[in-house]
Amino acid sequence: MTSPALLATLSGLGLGLSLIVAIGAQxxxxxRQGLRGEHVLTVVTVCALSDIVLIAAGVAGAGAALKAAPWTVTAVRVVGGLFLLGYAALAARRALRPAGDTALVPTEQSGRAFPAVGLAAILATTLALTWLNPHVYLDTVVLLGSIAGSHGAERWWFAVGAAIASTVWFGALGFGAALLRPVFARPRAWRVLDSVIAAVMTVLAVSMLAGA
Structure with missing residues (x-):
């Protein structure tokens, strides 16, 4: 007979994957960082730990606090929307005016596939894309937290399942991107990717600002 704890864990795993496996800014x-092979462990770790913190907050009841102060979500929508518009503009610029080193081939000067980007800049972008996304709070804290509450005493096992889903997904996305590197050995592939990223970011930004 399946234990309630296992059922709650599997339920959290399934819901966590359904919420996170979607095209989005994060x-x-x-x-993109996985394809570049740059600070991948840092990006994956920050995204997974952020999700775990938000999941724990939702299960602990932070969703009720967000519902009581809806202006906080509105503020995040505005700031996040403006940030995504800026990121979309950068992606569009890369697509329209590639720097000439966007293929996965080493440069003569450094022997790297890309000019190095500082860890601080990567960390700041990762945190912004994670914590300035209002859907993170609505989906992870409010929705997931509410569903976790329906499991009663087993709600923290539900949280464990959701945390596993986030960790596995970000790890697979970041490190599994290496399998696509042969495709991105051509500059044109990067221009297509950046065009898609620019379009996705713009749509998300407009939807955020429209809902603010």
Whole structure:
């Protein structure tokens, strides 16, 4: 007979994957860093730990606090929307005016596939794409937290399942991106990817600002 704890864990795992496996700003950034092979462990770790913190907050009841102060979500929508518009503009610029080193081939000067980007800049972008996304709070804290509450005493096992889903997904997306590197050995592939990222970011930004 299946234990309630196992059922709650599997339920959290399934819901966590259904919420996180979608085209979005955070996933697009993790994929791009995985393809570049740059600070992948840092990006994956920050995304997974952030999700775990938000999941724990939702299960602990933070969703009720968000519902009581809806202006906080509105503020995040505005700031996040403006940030995504800026990121979309950068992606569009890369697509329209590639720097000439966007293929996965080493440069003569450094022997790297890309000019190095500082860890601080990558960390700041990862945190912004994670914590300035209002859907993170609505989906992870409010929705997931509410469903976790329906499991009663087993709600923390539900949280464990959701945390596993986030960790596995970001790890697979970041490190599994290496399998696509042969495709991105051509500059044109990067221009297509950046065009898609720019379009996705713009749509998300407009939807955020429209809902603010």
């Amino acid at each position: 996933n697009a950034f993790v994929l």
